Structure formats: structure tokens, C-alpha cells
Amino acid sequence: MPEFRTEEMVLNMGPQHPSTHGVMRFVVHTDGEVMRVAKPDVGYLHRSIEKIAEKLKYPQFMPFTDRIDYLAAMNCNMGYAMTVEKLAGIEVPPRAEYIRVIASELNRIASHLISVGVMGLELGAVTPFLHAIRERETINDLMEELCGARLTYNYIRIGGVAQDLPAGFAEKTIEFLDHFVPAVDEYNRLLSYNKIFVKRMADVAVISAENAVDYGLVGPNLRASGVKWDLRRDEPYSVYPQFEFDIPVGTGEKGQVGDCYDRYMLRIREMVESSRIIKQCLAAVPDGPVQTKLPASLKVPEGEAYVRTESVRGELGYYVISDGSDKPYRLRIRTGSFSAMSIVELTSRGLMIADLVALIGSLDVVAPEIDR
Amino acid sequence: MEPAAIHEELKSRFGDAVMEFREGNGDPFIVVNGSHLLEIAAYLKEAQGLHFDSLMCLSSVDYGENYAVVYHLYSMQHKRRVVLKVYVEKADPRITSVQSVWKAANWHEREAYDLMGIRFEGHPDLSRILLPEDWPGHPLRKDYVFPEEYDGIPCHRE
Numbered sequence: 001m002p003e004f005r006t007e008e009m010v011l012n013m014g015p016q017h018p019s020t021h022g023v024m025r026f027v028v029h030t031d032g033e034v035m036r037v038a039k040p041d042v043g044y045l046h047r048s049i050e051k052i053a054e055k056l057k058y059p060q061f062m063p064f065t066d067r068i069d070y071l072a073a074m075n076c077n078m079g080y081a082m083t084v085e086k087l088a089g090i091e092v093p094p095r096a097e098y099i100r101v102i103a104s105e106l107n108r109i110a111s112h113l114i115s116v117g118v119m120g121l122e123l124g125a126v127t128p129f130l131h132a133i134r135e136r137e138t139i140n141d142l143m144e145e146l147c148g149a150r151l152t153y154n155y156i157r158i159g160g161v162a163q164d165l166p167a168g169f170a171e172k173t174i175e176f177l178d179h180f181v182p183a184v185d186e187y188n189r190l191l192s193y194n195k196i197f198v199k200r201m202a203d204v205a206v207i208s209a210e211n212a213v214d215y216g217l218v219g220p221n222l223r224a225s226g227v228k229w230d231l232r233r234d235e236p237y238s239v240y241p242q243f244e245f246d247i248p249v250g251t252g253e254k255g256q257v258g259d260c261y262d263r264y265m266l267r268i269r270e271m272v273e274s275s276r277i278i279k280q281c282l283a284a285v286p287d288g289p290v291q292t293k294l295p296a297s298l299k300v301p302e303g304e305a306y307v308r309t310e311s312v313r314g315e316l317g318y319y320v321i322s323d324g325s326d327k328p329y330r331l332r333i334r335t336g337s338f339s340a341m342s343i344v345e346l347t348s349r350g351l352m353i354a355d356l357v358a359l360i361g362s363l364d365v366v367a368p369e370i371d372r
Numbered sequence: 373m374e375p376a377a378i379h380e381e382l383k384s385r386f387g388d389a390v391m392e393f394r395e396g397n398g399d400p401f402i403v404v405n406g407s408h409l410l411e412i413a414a415y416l417k418e419a420q421g422l423h424f425d426s427l428m429c430l431s432s433v434d435y436g437e438n439y440a441v442v443y444h445l446y447s448m449q450h451k452r453r454v455v456l457k458v459y460v461e462k463a464d465p466r467i468t469s470v471q472s473v474w475k476a477a478n479w480h481e482r483e484a485y486d487l488m489g490i491r492f493e494g495h496p497d498l499s500r501i502l503l504p505e506d507w508p509g510h511p512l513r514k515d516y517v518f519p520e521e522y523d524g525i526p527c528h529r530e
Contacts, residue, residue, distance in 0.1 A: 042502065043500075043501060043503060048511055050512065086398065087397060213425055213448060216476030303396050304397075304398050304399060305398035305399050306429060306453075315428065317444070319429055319444065330434070334428065334429040339479070341479075342475075342476070342478060
């Protein structure tokens with residue numbers, strides 16, 4: 001028998017690829033069907049948001065935060081507002097805090113719906129995506145009533161929110177949640193426990209808890225590796241301490257802890273938890289103003305602060321350095337997708353080529369959040 | 373342990389390599405000399421009672437007279453943070469890479485190199501991450517001049 005020699009082949013996946021969630025590229029080194037390594041190449045959506053921030057006054061920068069992660073614009077608004085409020089010592093009215101939490105958690109459900117739906121889509125299951133998008137449409141309608149926009153909200157402002165809840169908002173939201181929570185079981189029957197889906201996801205691309213912390217994974221990706229860590233609970237902010245909710249963690253229910261299936265399932269569970277938070281929050285919203293009066297030209301005292309919040313893709317950190325003027329001296333944004341993407345090179349080693357799509361989908365990266 | 377106490381402990385261990393502790397509006401931070409950065413970083417991660425196992429954020433700043441690299445560290449076990457700041461000379465912006473201590477630093481350092489032009493020594497692959505490989509200059513520097521064109525493509529709107 002002659003000995004067969006195998007040769008490494010370098011393949012290019014992206015920048016335009018249906019599963020790359022935006023524009024990103026992977027240089028895949030393959031040996032037959034198995035990947036030796038997949039090296040991510042990012043930056044195609046870099047818009048130098050950090051540099052733009054240095055040229056704008058503090059309130060003017062808010063619409064740009066929408067564009068950091070367009071699937072979770074509300075959460076991005078909130079993190080930035082909280083950072084400036086901390087440095088400038090601005091108090092937020094209680095009613096505004098509750099509205100912020102409602103809006104952010106609704107946004108979390110909308111974003112997780114995309115993640116869950118797209119996960120199926122990427123592995124060839126088209127129908128669940130349509131079910132997920134249907135529910136998300138209702139959230140988009142609610143958001144439109146709330147602030148006039150369906151994607152880039154610019155709703156949470158420094159010192160409060162742009163306007164009060166519209167009439168009938170609470171009733172409509174509760175009506176939606178009553179319909180949505182049972183629908184999650186539908187997704188589970190349709191997709192989560194589908195035999196083929198489980199086979200494609202379980203035991204694939206396992207990330208250990210140690211590596212997850214070392215590479216700076218945050219949010220659902222970190223929790224899926226078995227680390228019970230949620231900023232809403234462990235570094236509480238806003239009015240989150242008042243609500244009762246569970247922090248789901250990866251249990252390896254179909255395979256190992258930290259596999260693609262755990263990351264997927266975690267988002268399903270988080271949607272239910274977010275629904276619980278919204279319901280409690282709607283019941284407790286106090287009356288009062290929704291915006292603190294700010295000076296016409298907001299000057300932030302000299303100093304620096306790093307404030308992080310639990311965005312949809314995990315820790316979203318804003319590091320703002322102020323020199324006492326009305327513009328940030330330096331603004332740095334740390335995002336969950338950035339660190340999630342950096343672990344792909346390690347995790348992709350030895351995977352099948354087809355599983356790369358499962359890995360990226362389960363990490364739920366959003367390209368503009370990586371590139372900023 | 374509060375940041376001030378951590379500063380005391382680092383000071384007693386590393387002497388002059390650990391400089392002042394600054395408090396003011398917002399977060400306090402410890403200024404550290406770049407020459408002993410790797411030892412200090414490893415100590416913060418490994419030492420009993422510290423365990424700063426998570427690098428939350430690594431940022432670069434242009435302060436006019438010099439650059440700075442800022443490390444926001446967090447200990448998952450003890451639930452506390454500490455901020456390190458290292459000033460880097462403008463004439464030759466070099467600093468030791470800490471990616472051997474926290475893997476998360478790998479991409480953050482590449483970004484700081486790309487956008488601020490700080491060279492991280494000992495980094496396995498210090499290449500541009502967000503901008504094209506042949507992009508001129510480092511945009512986050514305060515003296516950066518926006519190019520008129522890139523490879524024949526105009527960069528300004530009419």
C-alpha cells in the first residue's frame with residue numbers, strides 16, 4: 001500500500017458569507033474535512049466610533065451607541081448613559097430607571113430571538129427562524145410606540161429617557177409576554193429537542209470555564225461554560241436588585257458543559273427570565289418625571305470611569321476619560337463580541353468545517369460590535 | 373482588599389516600579405512603571421487574596437506628552453476591581469505584552485497597536501486588527517491627520 005500524503009488547504013470563508021452575521025472573514029486551514037485552525041479576520045465594519053466620540057459633545061454621542069450593537073441598541077444606550085451619569089454625578093429619576101430596565105430586557109428578548117432563530121437557519125432549519133422573527137416583530141412594534149424607531153432607538157438619554165411610556169404600553173407588553181412565554185415551549189418542541197439539531201450542537205466546540213475567563217468571554221457565552229456570572233446579579237446596577245430572576249448556566253444537558261448546545265439553550269432560558277423581569281418591573285413602575293433637567297451645555301468634571309453593564313452579548317464596558325470639557329477626552333468601548341471572536345482561533349482547532357458555522361452562530365457575535 | 377491597600381502591597385513588593393496611587397472623580401488607579409509590568413501582572417493574577425483572573429478591558433490613551441495603557445482588572449472570586457496605568461514614552465512607544473498572563477489581552481493589544489501605535493513586546497502576532505494592513509498612521513492619536521485618499525479612493529465627502 002502506498003502511503004497517502006495529505007496537504008493543507010487554505011480556504012477563505014467570507015467576508016460575504018450567510019453565516020457571518022454581518023461582514024467578517026475566516027482564513028480556514030483545512031486537512032480534508034477537518035480544520036487545523038480558523039483565523040478570524042475582522043474590521044470590515046470599523047467606523048472609528050471611539051474617535052468620533054472625541055469630536056462630539058456628551059449627549060450628541062448617544063445615537064452612535066445605537067450603532068455599536070444594532071441588535072441591542074437599548075442596552076448600548078444604557079451603558080453609555082450610566083457612565084456619563086457616574087462621572088457627572090447625575091441622578092436618574094426612579095421612573096426612568098424602571099423604564100430603562102423594561103426597554104433593555106425587551107431588547108434582550110428581541111436579540112436572543114434573532115440569535116436562536118439564526119442558529120437553526122445556519123444549520124439548515126429555515127422554519128424556526130420565521131417563528132422567532134414573528135415574535136420579534138411584536139417587540140419592534142412596541143419599541144416603535146415607545147420611541148419611534150424599530151432598531152436604532154436613541155431612547156435612553158443621559159439623566160433619564162427621551163419620553164414617558166405611551167398610553168396602553170404596559171397592557172400591550174403584558175399581552176405579548178403572555179403569548180410569548182408559552183411560545184418558547186413551541187421553539188423547544190420545534191427546534192431545541194430536534195434530534196438532528198441536537199446532534200449538530202451537542203459536544204461541538206466545547207469551551208472550558210478556565211479558557212472562557214482567560215479569553216475574557218462574557219455574558220451568555222461565559223455562563224454556558226458553567227460560570228454563574230451575571231452583572232445584573234453580581235455587580236447590581238439600576239433597579240435589578242429588586243427583581244426575582246434566575247441566572248441560567250450551562251449544564252451540559254445533551255453533551256458537555258460549554259458546548260454549542262449549552263450556549264444555544266442558555267439564550268432560550270434567558271428569554272423566559274427577561275420576561276419575568278419585565279412583568280415585575282411593569283407592576284412596580286412608580287410615578288414621576290422621566291428625565292433630570294440637565295444644563296444646556298453638559299460639562300463633565302475631570303476624571304475617569306469604567307462602567308460595565310450586562311448587555312445582550314455580555315459585559316459592555318465604557319471607559320470614559322473626561323478633561324472637564326463638554327466632550328470626552330477619550331472613550332473606549334469594550335464589547336462582548338470582540339472577546340468572543342478572539343476565542344474562535346483556539347476553539348476551531350480540530351473541528352469539522354461544517355461545525356465552524358455552529359460555533360460562530362452559538363457565540364452570537366455581531367460584526368459591528370466587534371469592529372466598532 | 374481596597375485599591376489603596378493593593379497599592380500598598382504592590383509597593384512593598386515591587387518598590388519603585390510601583391508609583392503613585394491616584395484618586396479623584398470616578399475610578400482610582402495605580403500608576404506602574406512599564407519595566408516590571410509583566411511581574412506585577414502575574415503577581416496580581418496569581419497571588420493569594422488577589423486573584424485578578426479577568427482582564428475586563430485594555431485601553432490606550434494619548435495624553436499629549438505621552439501615551440498610556442490602562443488595564444482594568446477584575447477578580448471573579450473576590451468580586452473586586454483594580455486599575456493599572458502605565459505611561460509610555462512618545463518617542464518610542466513600547467511596552468511588555470501581558471497576553472501570557474491574560475489571553476484576552478491578545479486582541480486588545482493588537483487593537484491598541486493598530487489604533488494608537490503602541491508596540492507590545494513579546495506579542496505573538498502584533499498586526500493590525502481593525503484597519504487594513506497598509507493603512508497609514510494610527511487614528512486614535514491626537515495628532516493624527518485624516519488622509520486625503522486611500523489607494524486612490526477619496527476619504528472625504530464632496
